[in-house]
Amino acid sequence: MSKYYLTHLQELESEAIYVIREVVAQFDRPAILFSGGKDSIVVTHLARKAFYPARIPMPLIHIDTGHNFIETMEFRDNLVDELGIQLIVGSVQTAIDKGRAVEEEGINASRNELQIVSLLDAIEENKIDAAIGGARRDEEKARAKERFFSHRDDFGQWDPKNQRPELWNMFNGHKRMGEHFRVFPISNWTEMDVWNYILHENIPIPSLYFAHEREAVYRDGTWLPNSEFLVLREGEKIEKKRMRFRTLGDITITGGIESDADTLEKIVEEISATRSTERGNRSDDKRSDTSMEDRKKQGYF
Amino acid sequence: MELLRFTTAGSVDDGKSTLIGRLLYDSKSIFEDQIEAVKKSSERKGLTHVDLSLLTDGLRSEREQGITIDVAYRYFATPKRKFIIADTPGHIQYTRNMVTGASTANLALVLVDARHGVIEQTCRHSFIASLLKIPHVIVCINKMDLVDFSEQAYNKVVEEYEAFASKLDITDIRYIPISALNGDNVVNRSENMDWYKGASLLDTLETIHISSDQNHIDARFPVQTVIRPHQDEYHDYRAYAGRVAGGIFRTGDEVTVLPSGLTSKIKSITTFDGDIDEAFSPMSVSINLEDDIDVSRGDMIVKTNNEPEVGQDLNVLLCWMATKPPRPGAKYYLKSTTNEVMAIIKEVTYKININTMEKLDEDTSIKMNDMAMVKMRTTRPLVYDEYRKNRITGSLILIDDTTNETVAAGTIHS
Ligand SMILES: Nc1nc2c(ncn2[C@@H]2O[C@H](COP(=O)(O)OP(=O)(O)OP(=O)(O)O)[C@@H](O)[C@H]2O)c(=O)[nH]1
Ligand SMILES: [Mg+2]
Numbered sequence: 264m265s266k267y268y269l270t271h272l273q274e275l276e277s278e279a280i281y282v283i284r285e286v287v288a289q290f291d292r293p294a295i296l297f298s299g300g301k302d303s304i305v306v307t308h309l310a311r312k313a314f315y316p317a318r319i320p321m322p323l324i325h326i327d328t329g330h331n332f333i334e335t336m337e338f339r340d341n342l343v344d345e346l347g348i349q350l351i352v353g354s355v356q357t358a359i360d361k362g363r364a365v366e367e368e369g370i371n372a373s374r375n376e377l378q379i380v381s382l383l384d385a386i387e388e389n390k391i392d393a394a395i396g397g398a399r400r401d402e403e404k405a406r407a408k409e410r411f412f413s414h415r416d417d418f419g420q421w422d423p424k425n426q427r428p429e430l431w432n433m434f435n436g437h438k439r440m441g442e443h444f445r446v447f448p449i450s451n452w453t454e455m456d457v458w459n460y461i462l463h464e465n466i467p468i469p470s471l472y473f474a475h476e477r478e479a480v481y482r483d484g485t486w487l488p489n490s491e492f493l494v495l496r497e498g499e500k501i502e503k504k505r506m507r508f509r510t511l512g513d514i515t516i517t518g519g520i521e522s523d524a525d526t527l528e529k530i531v532e533e534i535s536a537t538r539s540t541e542r543g544n545r546s547d548d549k550r551s552d553t554s555m556e557d558r559k560k561q562g563y564f
Numbered sequence: 565m566e567l568l569r570f571t572t573a574g575s576v577d578d579g580k581s582t583l584i585g586r587l588l589y590d591s592k593s594i595f596e597d598q599i600e601a602v603k604k605s606s607e608r609k610g611l612t613h614v615d616l617s618l619l620t621d622g623l624r625s626e627r628e629q630g631i632t633i634d635v636a637y638r639y640f641a642t643p644k645r646k647f648i649i650a651d652t653p654g655h656i657q658y659t660r661n662m663v664t665g666a667s668t669a670n671l672a673l674v675l676v677d678a679r680h681g682v683i684e685q686t687c688r689h690s691f692i693a694s695l696l697k698i699p700h701v702i703v704c705i706n707k708m709d710l711v712d713f714s715e716q717a718y719n720k721v722v723e724e725y726e727a728f729a730s731k732l733d734i735t736d737i738r739y740i741p742i743s744a745l746n747g748d749n750v751v752n753r754s755e756n757m758d759w760y761k762g763a764s765l766l767d768t769l770e771t772i773h774i775s776s777d778q779n780h781i782d783a784r785f786p787v788q789t790v791i792r793p794h795q796d797e798y799h800d801y802r803a804y805a806g807r808v809a810g811g812i813f814r815t816g817d818e819v820t821v822l823p824s825g826l827t828s829k830i831k832s833i834t835t836f837d838g839d840i841d842e843a844f845s846p847m848s849v850s851i852n853l854e855d856d857i858d859v860s861r862g863d864m865i866v867k868t869n870n871e872p873e874v875g876q877d878l879n880v881l882l883c884w885m886a887t888k889p890p891r892p893g894a895k896y897y898l899k900s901t902t903n904e905v906m907a908i909i910k911e912v913t914y915k916i917n918i919n920t921m922e923k924l925d926e927d928t929s930i931k932m933n934d935m936a937m938v939k940m941r942t943t944r945p946l947v948y949d950e951y952r953k954n955r956i957t958g959s960l961i962l963i964d965d966t967t968n969e970t971v972a973a974g975t976i977h978s
Contacts, residue, residue, distance in 0.1 A: 268775050281788070288902070311836065432668070455641070
C-alpha cells in the first residue's frame with residue numbers, strides 16, 4: 264500500500280476540521296455547544312486543531328440545567344481558561360424563574376426537554392447563526408438522517424422531511440434573518456471512533472468517565488447517581504458501586520454502568536465488548552420509539 | 565484501518581435497507597437494545613420475522629410507510645476495514661436523495677430483485693453511479709430465496725445487467741447472489757447456492773482495492789479561510805487553511821494562486837501536531853507561503869505547471885433537485901469547492917433520458933430529478949477541473965437566491 268493514505272481516524276479528523284472551518288468561513292457568529300460530555304470535548308479539541316496556532320475563533324455555549332455533576336462544571340471552567348475563549352451560559356433555572364419554561368412534575372420529571380427553551384434563548388440573545396454540536400449519526404436512528412449543516416427555521420425547528428441535499432463536500436449555509444444552523448462535524452464518527460481518538464490524542468476528559476466509587480440507585484436497568492435531586496421510589500435503596508458513565512448529561516437522567524475501567528485503554532477495551540448502545544442508559548430516549556425525532560423537531564441538540 | 569464509503573442503489577422494495585440491516589446484524593455491529601427495539605416494532609406491525617429495514621428507516625413517516633425517504637448513514641467496522649454506508653431511497657420521487665448518498669461514495673451496491681430482473685430504476689441508479697464516477701459497483705441479485713436459489717435465474721439477471729452496463733462508464737462491476745432477508749452470501753457464504761464460487765458480500769467489501777481511487781497527481785488546495793492569530797507571538801503569521809483536494813504538496817514547491825495567477829513557494833505546511841513535509845488528499849492542513857501575496861477564501865493554490873481550468877463559461881451536467889423548475893434567466897449562487905459566484909443557465913443543450921441514456925434535444929424543459937447538460941455563465945472566473953479528473957474540484961451545487969434551497973447538483977464537463 265502507498266504511504267499516501269489516511270487511516271480512518273485521520274480521515275474522520277480531517278473531515279471534521281474541514282467542516283468546522285467551513286462554519287467559521289460561512290457564518291458571522293458561530294458557537295460551539297458544549298455539554299461537558301466526551302463528544303463536545305472532542306469537537307472543541309478539533310476546533311483547536313482547525314485554527315492552530317490561533318485561538319478558537321468562537322465562544323462555547325453551555326446549557327446549564329441546574330442539575331449538574333460538579334466534575335463537569337469544574338472541567339468546563341478549566342477548559343475555557345486554558346483555551347482563552349468566551350463562555351456563554353444558558354440557564355434552565357432562569358428560564359423557569361422567568362416563566363419561560365415549566366418544570367415537569369411526577370416521578371420521571373427531568374429538565375431535559377426544558378433545555379430546548381434555554382438553548383433557543385441563548386442562540387437568539389447572542390445572535391448565534393451556527394451552533395456546532397457533537398451529535399453523531401450512530402447515536403440514534405433519527406440522528407442517522409441528520410445533515411452536517413442542519414437548517415433550523417426561525418422557531419429553531421427541524422423539518423426532517425425537507426432537508427437540503429448535501430452533495431460531495433459542499434455545505435449550503437444560506438439562510439434568512441432569524442434562522443440558524445446546527446452543524447455536526449463528527450456526524451460520521453461512532454462511539455468507538457470517539458474513544459479511540461481520545462486515546463490516540465490523549466485528550467483530557469472528566470473523571471466521571473473513569474471507574475470510581477459512587478452512591479447510586481438501580482433503576483430501569485442502569486445505575487442512577489445519588490444527588491440532591493434524586494427522589495427514591497418504594498423499594499429502592501442507595502448502594503455504593505464501582506461505576507463509570509458512558510455519556511454525560513443532566514445528573515438526573517444519566518445512568519452509569521458497573522465498571523472497573525479506570526484508564527482510557529480499559530475503556531476502549533470495555534466498549535468494544537459491550538452489546539448495548541450508550542444511549543441505552545438514557546431514560547429520555549426510552550419515552551417512545553420516535554422520541555428523539557420529536558425532540559429534535561422542536562429544536563433539541 | 566482504511567475507510568470505505570459505499571451507497572445502496574436499486575428500485576423500491578429490492579431490499580436495500582434490509583441488506584444493510586443484515587450486514588450490520590451479521591457482522592455483530594448491532595447492539596442488543598437496538599435489535600430488541602426492532603423486534604418489538606416488528607411485532608407491533610404484525611410481522612412474523614424481524615424487519616431489519618427498521619434499523620435504518622428511522623423517521624416516523626418511513627416506519628409507517630415501510631419505505632426509505634431520506635438517506636440514512638450507518639457505520640460498521642470489521643478488523644479489516646471501517647465502513648460508512650449511505651442507505652438511499654429507491655422511490656423515483658426521491659432520486660435526489662440517492663444522488664446525495666452517491667456523491668461521496670467509492671462503491672455502490674446495486675440491488676436487483678431476482679424475480680423482476682433489471683428494471684427502469686436499476687438502470688437509472690446505475691447510470692447515476694456512472695455519472696458520479698463511483699469507481700466500484702457490486703450488483704447484488706437479491707431475494708434468491710424466492711427463486712429457489714436458482715443459478716439460471718441468477719445468470720439471467722447477470723446477462724441483462726451486463727448488456728446494459730456495457731453502455732456505462734464503470735470499470736469494476738461484480739455480481740453476487742444473495743438473500744438479504746435470510747443472510748445468504750451477505751456475511752457468510754450460502755449453503756443454498758453451492759454453484760456460486762465467489763466471495764460473500766462482506767468479504768468483497770473488505771478486500772476490494774480502493775487505495776488507488778485517490779488522485780495523487782494533480783495538486784489542488786482550495787482555501788477555506790485565512791488563519792491570522794491576534795496574539796503578539798504570532799504578529800506577522802498568516803496561513804491558508806484548507807483540505808487538499810488532490811495531489812501532493814511539499815515544502816519548497818512552486819505554487820500558483822488561482823484565479824489571480826500570483827506565484828510563490830510553500831514555506832511550511834502546518835498542523836496542530838507540528839509542521840509536516842508533505843500533505844496529500846484528503847488532509848486538512850494550513851499552508852504558509854514565502855511571499856506576502858493576496859490569497860483569500862475561494863482561491864485555489866495549485867502546483868505551478870499543473871494547473872486547472874479557469875473560466876466563466878461551463879458545460880455542466882445538472883441533476884435538478886427542486887420541485888420547481890429553473891426560472892428562465894434567473895441567477896443562482898454557484899458553489900464549487902470553497903468558491904461561490906453567481907451564475908445563469910444560458911441554454912439547455914440536451915436532456916438525458918436516464919432509462920435509455922438517450923440524449924433528448926427537443927424537450928429541454930427541466931423538472932425535478934431530471935439530468936440535463938447545460939451551458940452556464942458565471943459572473944466571476946471559476947477555478948475547476950473536469951469532473952472525471954477530480955470529483956471535488958469538478959463538482960458544483962446551485963442555490964436559489966430567493967429560497968436558499970440547494971436546487972441542483974452538477975458535474976463539470978468542460
Ligand atoms: N423473501 C425475501 N424478501 C426480502 C429480501 N430482502 C428484502 N425483502 C423484503 O422486501 C421488502 C422491501 O425491503 P426493504 O429493505 O424495505 O427495501 P428497500 O430497497 O430498502 O426499499 P426502499 O428503500 O423503499 O426503496 C421487505 O418486506 C423485505 O422484508 C430477501 O432476500 N428475500
Ligand atoms: Mg430502504
